[in-house]
Amino acid sequence: MMRWKKISDAVVRRLPLYLRVLEEAHQSGETKLMSSHELGERAGVSPALVRKDLAWFGEFGKQGVGYEVGYLREELRKILNLDREIRIGLIGVGSLGHALVRYNQQRYAEDSxxxxxxxxxxxNDPSKVHRQLDGMLIxxxxxxxxxxKQERLQMAIVTVPAAxxxxxxxRCVEAGIRAILNFAPAKLVVPAGVYLANADVSLEMQRLAYYLGE
Structure with a gap:
């Protein structure tokens, strides 16, 4: 993994897109081989970018033949650390948090x-603490x-108010969590070695609203 430390976040962001395309192709059984052109078209990027991104991690395809779907799928899962369980804590069990838990539990149960x-x-709401949601204690x-420490959490999802x-x-950083997905409409600061992603639904809807003008 040390040799991948200098990979840009832009490359890492595209890997799950490639994996999703390969997962869909694998599940449907529609093809065992896929060219960089087809993979790029389905993922919404150029074939050259597909080849460049994957080349950072090794040689996965053959010129004129393409990529073996099952093999590349498994290799990307290893690169993204998705070949093992990633244990997550969710902080803020409001409406959004509740919905994310339900989605995650269903997906985890249905997809091996x-x-x-x-x-x-x-x-931190006394009316929620020590109660259960989907069999989990709050x-x-x-x-x-x-x-x-007890649950070996590696990632946290934050769905609390901005303040x-x-x-x-x-607190997540102090607890040793190294990856945070933030749904709160706030700009967070984390130290080096902790990775933060923001998912601001309101901002995305406001961006889309621009295109609805006459």
């Missing part, structure tokens, strides 16, 4: 290859460090 698993829940946020988001992110 889906290894991103929410296994711990946290909130812990107080003060227990984050302890539960992170609390930075404090929650700081």
């Amino acid at each position: 290859h889906f290894n991103l698993h929410i296994v711990a829940l946290f909130d 812990h107080p946020i003060d227990a984050l460090a302890e539960v992170t 609390a988001a930075q404090q929650v992110a700081d």
Whole structure:
């Protein structure tokens, strides 16, 4: 893995797109081989970019033949660490948090290859703490460090109000969590070695609204 440390985030962001295309092709059994042109077309990028991205990690295809779908699929799963369970804590069990838990639990149950698993829940609302959601106990946020260690959490999903988001992110970092997916409408700051992704639904809807004008 050390040789991949200098890979840009732009490349890493495209790998799940390629994996999704390969997963769909593998599940349908429609083809055993796929060219960089077809893979790029389905993923929405150029064939040259597909070849360049994959070349960072090794030689996966043969010129004039293409990529073997099953093999490349498994290799990308290894590169993305998706060949093992990634244990996740969700912080903020409101409407959005509740929906994400339900989606994740269903996907995890139905897809044997889906290894991103929410296994711990946290909130600071006394009416929610110590209750259960889908068979999981909702812990107080003060227990984050302890539960992170017990449950071997590696990733956190933050669905708290904007005013609390930075404090929650700081607690995640202190607990040893190295990857945070933030749904709160707030700009968070994390130290080097901790990876942050933002999913701001409101901003995306506002962006789309621009195209609806006459």
